[in-house]
Amino acid sequence: MKDENILLQVRNLKKYFPITRGVIFARHVGDTKAVDGVSFDIHRGETLGLVGESGCGKTTTGRTLLQLYKPTGGSVTYDGKDLMTMNARELRHMRRKLQIIFQDPYASLNPRLTVGSIVGEPLEIHHIASGKALRERVSELLYLVGLRPDFISRYPHEFSGGQRQRIGIARALALDPEFIVCDEPISALDVSIQAQVVNLLEELQEKLGLTYLFIAHDLSMVQHISDRVAVMYLGKIVELADRNALYKEPQHPYTQALLSAVPIPDPVIEEKRQRIVLEGDVPSPSSPPSGCNFHTRCRYSMPICAEKEPELVEIASGHYCACHLINQREDKA
Amino acid sequence: MTNLLEVKGLKTQFFTQNGIVRAVNGISYTLKEGECLGIVGESGSGKSVSVLSVMRLIPTPPGKIVGGEVLFKGEDLMLVPMDEMRRIRGSEIAMIFQEPMTSLNPVLTIGFQIEEALKLHQGMDNEAARERTAELLGLVGIPNAVERLDDYPHQFSGGMRQRVMIAMGLSCDPALLIADEPTTALDVTIQAQIVDLVKELRKKLGMAVIWITHDLGVIAGLAERVIVMYGGYIMEEAPVKELYGRPRHPYTIGLLGSLPRMDAPEGTKLTSVRGQPPDLVNLPAGCPFAPRCDFAGERCRQEMPPLEEIAPGHRLACWEKDKTEGMKPHER
Numbered sequence: 001m002k003d004e005n006i007l008l009q010v011r012n013l014k015k016y017f018p019i020t021r022g023v024i025f026a027r028h029v030g031d032t033k034a035v036d037g038v039s040f041d042i043h044r045g046e047t048l049g050l051v052g053e054s055g056c057g058k059t060t061t062g063r064t065l066l067q068l069y070k071p072t073g074g075s076v077t078y079d080g081k082d083l084m085t086m087n088a089r090e091l092r093h094m095r096r097k098l099q100i101i102f103q104d105p106y107a108s109l110n111p112r113l114t115v116g117s118i119v120g121e122p123l124e125i126h127h128i129a130s131g132k133a134l135r136e137r138v139s140e141l142l143y144l145v146g147l148r149p150d151f152i153s154r155y156p157h158e159f160s161g162g163q164r165q166r167i168g169i170a171r172a173l174a175l176d177p178e179f180i181v182c183d184e185p186i187s188a189l190d191v192s193i194q195a196q197v198v199n200l201l202e203e204l205q206e207k208l209g210l211t212y213l214f215i216a217h218d219l220s221m222v223q224h225i226s227d228r229v230a231v232m233y234l235g236k237i238v239e240l241a242d243r244n245a246l247y248k249e250p251q252h253p254y255t256q257a258l259l260s261a262v263p264i265p266d267p268v269i270e271e272k273r274q275r276i277v278l279e280g281d282v283p284s285p286s287s288p289p290s291g292c293n294f295h296t297r298c299r300y301s302m303p304i305c306a307e308k309e310p311e312l313v314e315i316a317s318g319h320y321c322a323c324h325l326i327n328q329r330e331d332k333a
Numbered sequence: 334m335t336n337l338l339e340v341k342g343l344k345t346q347f348f349t350q351n352g353i354v355r356a357v358n359g360i361s362y363t364l365k366e367g368e369c370l371g372i373v374g375e376s377g378s379g380k381s382v383s384v385l386s387v388m389r390l391i392p393t394p395p396g397k398i399v400g401g402e403v404l405f406k407g408e409d410l411m412l413v414p415m416d417e418m419r420r421i422r423g424s425e426i427a428m429i430f431q432e433p434m435t436s437l438n439p440v441l442t443i444g445f446q447i448e449e450a451l452k453l454h455q456g457m458d459n460e461a462a463r464e465r466t467a468e469l470l471g472l473v474g475i476p477n478a479v480e481r482l483d484d485y486p487h488q489f490s491g492g493m494r495q496r497v498m499i500a501m502g503l504s505c506d507p508a509l510l511i512a513d514e515p516t517t518a519l520d521v522t523i524q525a526q527i528v529d530l531v532k533e534l535r536k537k538l539g540m541a542v543i544w545i546t547h548d549l550g551v552i553a554g555l556a557e558r559v560i561v562m563y564g565g566y567i568m569e570e571a572p573v574k575e576l577y578g579r580p581r582h583p584y585t586i587g588l589l590g591s592l593p594r595m596d597a598p599e600g601t602k603l604t605s606v607r608g609q610p611p612d613l614v615n616l617p618a619g620c621p622f623a624p625r626c627d628f629a630g631e632r633c634r635q636e637m638p639p640l641e642e643i644a645p646g647h648r649l650a651c652w653e654k655d656k657t658e659g660m661k662p663h664e665r
Contacts, residue, residue: 053520160609190375191547195591195605217520220550224593224603247595261525263550265592267573270554277529278522281490 007179007211008042008065013074015057015064019286032286034060036235037074039312042179047205047212049226049243051219051258053282057235058215059103062181065213066098067091078179096126099172103184105164109156115142115167116152122174141170146200162193169200179211187216198225219262223247228318231255234293235285237312241319251321253298292324300325336404337508337541338364338387343401345379345386348394352614356382358565359401361640366508369535369542371556371573373549373588377610379565380545384511388428389418406508423454427502431514433494437486443470444482447501454505469500474530492523499530503538511543516551528555549592553577558646561585564611564621567640571647581649581657583626589662604662620652628653 016031035057042048050058063069065076067083076083078094086094102108109118120138123129129137139149145166156164165185172180182201186194198221204210216222222229223243230240231254239252250256257276264270278297283289289296295305304324312322341361347354357379364370374380385391386398389410403410405425410418422428430436438446447469448462457465463482470478473496486494495515502510512531516524528551535542546552552559552573559576561569561584569582580586590604608625611617619636623629632652640650651657 053522162609190610191549191588192375192591192606193610195603196607198593199603199605219521220593220595223595224597224601244599258522259595261521262595263525263528263548263554264594264596265549265553265577265589266594266596267553267577269596273554275525275529277525281492281523282520 005043006041007044007079008213009075009077010041010065011039011075011077013038013061013064013076014072015060015069016072030286033235033288034285035064036285036288038232038235038237039074040230040237040240042211042213043227045205045209045211046227047214047225049222049229050213050215050232051217051222051229052232053217053258055282055285056232057285058217058232059183061232062100062183062213062215066095066100066181068100096175097178098181099175099177099179100181100183101165101168101172101185104188105161105168106156106188108168109164111156114153114155115147118156118167119170119174122171126175128175137174138170141173144173144204145170146196160193161189162196165189165197166200169197169204173204173208176208177210179213181213181215183215184217185214186221187218194221201225219259231258234282234288236293236322237320238294238323239319239321240312241316241321245316245319251315251319251326252323253300253325254294292322335366336363337366337368337406339402339404340383340387341402341404343383343386343403344399345382345391345396346399347396349614354613355616356396356565356613357386358616360562360565360567362560362567362570364509364541364543367535367539367541368558369544369556371552371559372543372545372562373547373552373559374545374562375547375610377564377613378562379613380562381513382565383562384428384513384543384545388422388426388511390428420454423450424505425507426509426511427505427507428511428513429495429498429502429515431517433491433498433518434486436498437494439486442483442485443489443497447497447504450501450504465504466500469504470497472503472534473497473500474526475500491519492526495519495523495527496530499527499534503534506538507540509541509543511545513545514547515544517546517548524551531555549577549588561588564616565613566621566637566650567648568622568651569647569649570640571644575644575647579647580660580662581643581647581654582622582651583628583653583657584622586657586660586662587625620650626653628656 013035014037015035016033018028019030019032020026021029038061052058064071116138119141120134123134138152142149142151147166186197214225226243229243229246230237233254239255250259257278260276280297283296291307292305292310295301310322310324312320315321315326342359343357344359345357347356360383372380387403391398444466447466451457451462451465467479475481475496516527544555556573559573560567563584569585580589587606591606606625611621617623619634620638623633638650638652640648643649
């Protein structure tokens, strides 16, 4: 079965980080289940938003599907090709099409390299351009992301956070990729600059036909930029749906609580709003609760929730949710 | 109601090798007893430095409060001797910070750190202090407070640590709590918990709060009055509903327009503010926002506009204020 429209297919992706004891003879005593069986598709030209609180595994999902971390299990198929069985050479060739923009524009740019070398490095590695052609391509990329082409010989410290993030975007675009993982690209930036970068990402998507996986914890920004949204909690996807369905009619109790916690910048609305305030904190991913991960904080928790893990089922066209409450409702209907 | 805090012409600068950083450039505002004031601004707007100056916590050198008065209950804090200031900091004005991990000492128990303040400022003995500490931790919603007194900060999560900081701040019944981006490092669900806690504590204890943030969303549901800062100046100040409903400063309008809203209709474009935040060493001669402003005229580049009252409680610093009348943030 091959759907032409599906660019990336992720099935049951797992990434466990081992916990070891002992310095010389490290014994394997457990695992941090950062990503624990995640499945989703990304369609050509769309933006899939991936949201969740810190520690839920959203960044690890992004990096694991790009094979920047070696997956513990599952499969990742890009354009019909299995990324997990590729050798290093094939994978390097694939990486032209798969790029990433990092969260921290201060840590992700080498302070000793000029902007020209940073943005031009991918072109050199893949032997695509050199000399004058390389410089021309870099100027073109800088112009594309809204920077002056004469910045080419400057160093990262001469730029503000927003401008650095633009440099990071130019680097990701250098090889004409099809798919970009945007790993919290705006969370380190000031509010007025965030909108600049988001607008730029949207423009580039339109111009170059890019597909994005947009990872963020800011739910209102994810709503703004995404076509479909997946919500993660403790290494698992709890709900995945079209943006409008997810934000207007969230089904999973966690999604409902998460959305109600987001403040709306309007005092008149805030006055009337009823909040679902979750008790306690996110449990540790090295010893997740039994059954449904969320049952310890869920206000609808039932006995079955502590025993059996709910499966991600399609409850409406394109709307997936993992919750026993919904399964029960379906059974009755 | 009387004024609890009155800041007049406060000016703070940092003398560095690269030049004079003009962080706060003569700001004035008042705070009534029991009121909640929000100060909004981006990084480098001077919002943190302005309250650190009020507390006289500016590291000197390189920093220096070069001018202004800070009247707290009628007394000028700039003139009181250091030991009196230390007393005020503990018992009258409390402050909580952004990063709860770095503001707690990792090698001392939570109980010890709160008891210390009680013994020092209120002269309690060990037993009374311990009892009061457990009570405070209960008040800020830490479950099994008595058992957790002997735990260390690393045994608490981020949200719990921020609760501990609030308990510490409340330990001496302050008249004013200053919160400097207390929820920025926390997740939204935890942020909602902390905001609810502060609201509830205000109702219970009747203290005034200054809440500093870059997030216009949090402030909307919390503050009664909001100050918007940019480049070390107050740009606009208004009651909360007035500020969100009828913003007048181009910067405030730009900020509100660059926020995505979950209740916005589909296809709403974000109206970003162009350009970069100002360099505080080389502030432009006139209004610091002029280089990024769509309305800026010649006068804006020459001279900083005064902060003038345009409606009851609504103050604005803008030469081109006629042009922004009736503007909506998302309709530019």
